[in-house]
Amino acid sequence: MLLSVENVTKAFGRNIAVDNVSFALDRPMFLGIIGRSGAGKSTFLRMVNRLTDATAGRILFEGRDILALRGAAMRTWQAHCAMIFQQFNLVPRLDVVSNVLHGTLNRRSTLATALNLWPRDDILKAIDILDRLGIAEQAPKRAEALSGGQQQRVAIARALMQDPKIILADEPIASLDPMNAQIVMDTLRRIHEEDGRTVIANLHTLDTARRYCDRVIGMRAGRIVFDGLPEQLTTGAARDIYGADDSFSESATSTAIEALPRDDQYAKAMLA
Amino acid sequence: MADIAASPGPAALDRVRRDYLAHARQRRLYSGLLLALFVALMIVGFQIAEGRNAGGFRSGLPQILDFPANVVSEAWRDRAQLPGHMLRVLPALVETVNIAAVSTLIGALAGLILSLFATRGLAPAPWLIPVVRRLSDFLRAVPEIVVALVLIYILGGGPVPAMIAIALHTAGAMTKLFSEVAENADLKPVEGLQSVGARWSQRMMLGVLPQVAPNYLSYAVLRFEINVRASAILGFVGAGGIGYELRNAMTFGIGRFDEAAAIFVLLFLTIVVFDQGSSWLRNRLVAGGHP
Numbered sequence: 011m012l013l014s015v016e017n018v019t020k021a022f023g024r025n026i027a028v029d030n031v032s033f034a035l036d037r038p039m040f041l042g043i044i045g046r047s048g049a050g051k052s053t054f055l056r057m058v059n060r061l062t063d064a065t066a067g068r069i070l071f072e073g074r075d076i077l078a079l080r081g082a083a084m085r086t087w088q089a090h091c092a093m094i095f096q097q098f099n100l101v102p103r104l105d106v107v108s109n110v111l112h113g114t115l116n117r118r119s120t121l122a123t124a125l126n127l128w129p130r131d132d133i134l135k136a137i138d139i140l141d142r143l144g145i146a147e148q149a150p151k152r153a154e155a156l157s158g159g160q161q162q163r164v165a166i167a168r169a170l171m172q173d174p175k176i177i178l179a180d181e182p183i184a185s186l187d188p189m190n191a192q193i194v195m196d197t198l199r200r201i202h203e204e205d206g207r208t209v210i211a212n213l214h215t216l217d218t219a220r221r222y223c224d225r226v227i228g229m230r231a232g233r234i235v236f237d238g239l240p241e242q243l244t245t246g247a248a249r250d251i252y253g254a255d256d257s258f259s260e261s262a263t264s265t266a267i268e269a270l271p272r273d274d275q276y277a278k279a280m281l282a
Numbered sequence: 283m284a285d286i287a288a289s290p291g292p293a294a295l296d297r298v299r300r301d302y303l304a305h306a307r308q309r310r311l312y313s314g315l316l317l318a319l320f321v322a323l324m325i326v327g328f329q330i331a332e333g334r335n336a337g338g339f340r341s342g343l344p345q346i347l348d349f350p351a352n353v354v355s356e357a358w359r360d361r362a363q364l365p366g367h368m369l370r371v372l373p374a375l376v377e378t379v380n381i382a383a384v385s386t387l388i389g390a391l392a393g394l395i396l397s398l399f400a401t402r403g404l405a406p407a408p409w410l411i412p413v414v415r416r417l418s419d420f421l422r423a424v425p426e427i428v429v430a431l432v433l434i435y436i437l438g439g440g441p442v443p444a445m446i447a448i449a450l451h452t453a454g455a456m457t458k459l460f461s462e463v464a465e466n467a468d469l470k471p472v473e474g475l476q477s478v479g480a481r482w483s484q485r486m487m488l489g490v491l492p493q494v495a496p497n498y499l500s501y502a503v504l505r506f507e508i509n510v511r512a513s514a515i516l517g518f519v520g521a522g523g524i525g526y527e528l529r530n531a532m533t534f535g536i537g538r539f540d541e542a543a544a545i546f547v548l549l550f551l552t553i554v555v556f557d558q559g560s561s562w563l564r565n566r567l568v569a570g571g572h573p
Binding site: 141147 | 294295298299301302303305306309310313
């Protein structure tokens with residue numbers, strides 16, 4: 011078994027964010043986790059990356075419980091398990107290549123980092139990764155000078171620099187326009203297909219999940235309420251996941267522009 | 283699926299590689315030179331200071347703990363008298379804290395108003411900014427002890443000259459710190475208030491102050507701590523308070539160090555009390571009264 015999640019729970023005080031979650035991946039795949047805000051998707055990914063501690067449960071990766079790791083072993087696991095954030099989480103004032111080189115920090119000493127000494131091979135590798143993602147031209151620019159879509163691709167390049175066994179993406183396209191969202195999702199899918207890396211992406215739109223994922227898990231109020239193939243994700247299943255009534259329209263969870271109906275009645279009611 | 287992006291081509295990629303490596307080499311050279319310069323300056327500076335020192339740093343080094351050792355050993359010998367000493371100098375401590383409190387209050391209020399005049403985007407007239415900033419520079423440049431000595435010469439000894447001297451310095455320092463905080467304030471609320479026809483003072487009161495208040499408060503409280511120390515030091519030159527007692531205890535030397543120790547302990551406790559109190563106050567203000 012590649013990844014096996016066993017009864018993982020996270021409580022913040024009396025509030026239970028992730029409630030007894032269990033599932034397993036037997037081979038590398040593109041897994042999507044969907045659900046509305048506050049369903050526990052982010053908390054779950056943060057526990058896998060060890061940014062947040064779990065309250066109970068085990069997560070076995072290649073047979074090893076990564077929730078039990080401490081200190082240097084935990085940081086080594088973090089290096090093998092890359093995270094991509096909704097807000098990119100780059101260092102805005104540093105240049106693009108430096109941000110990508112941060113992917114190697116786990117094997118760099120404090121002194122070498124302070125003196126800004128990066129091996130020539132790593133620098134060339136970082137530029138090659140940027141080229142693979144189509145943004146090599148931006149290499150010397152400051153990260154903050156880039157558009158959102160470009161910044162997210164720098165974040166993906168940083169993740170690839172880690173040479174990770176698994177890539178976690180927490181709402182990677184929620185801050186992007188539809189065009190850039192498609193580029194970023196295509197990039198993640200390509201990384202999965204070309205490198206055979208496992209990608210787990212939190213998504214909040216059904217159409218993205220259907221289009222890119224090999225398997226979809228639906229979460230609601232911290233629990234898994236759906237686990238299956240994207241084809242099995244019917245409107246009824248989506249209603250369960252999003253906790254909506256019969257008026258639920260799938261287009262309300264879509265990022266595509268044409269999917270959103272113009273609601274003239276709503277506008278008229280507001281202006282009356 | 284969309285085309286990811288046009289690849290720049292092998293020639294362009296080579297140029298990106300070359301340029302970045304050259305850039306990295308240059309940066310490394312600069313930081314190396316800067317580090318070498320820093321180390322050289324430290325060594326030279328230390329040698330000059332050592333040459334001018336009357337006693338010599340290395341020969342004096344073993345004696346560096348003699349004075350604290352004297353104070354501690356005497357204080358330990360006469361530890362029974364410490365509470366008595368503390369009680370006796372308590373009125374002087376209250377005077378010192380009073381000087382610090384009044385001067386912090388007056389200085390911070392002046393700094394609050396001056397800082398708004400010294401901030402780009404907030405000042406009612408742009409020409410005020412350099413004028414107020416130079417005024418603040420001047421207030422910070424003159425040492426408190428000089429102002430206090432001049433005022434003591436004119437007004438006679440006592441707490442008022444010390445208070446004025448510290449308040450002037452506080453006003454200068456607060457103007458600078460407050461204005462740096464105000465510079466980062468969001469101007470959108472100010473614009474919103476301007477759009478309804480509010481006057482300048484109203485825009486500052488309702489648009490800027492709520493944003494900056496927590497930072498202003500924590501700077502003011504930090505300044506209060508500094509001012510407690512400053513007002514203790516001014517006691518050395520005749521401004522009264524605990525500094526006067528400390529000078530007497532220290533200049534009479536061996537035999538009265540227990541009194542000096544009592545004063546040090548009292549000053550330390552005062553700083554601890556105000557530090558704890560201020561962080562509690564700040565948390566309350568930031569959390570809006572909700573724990």
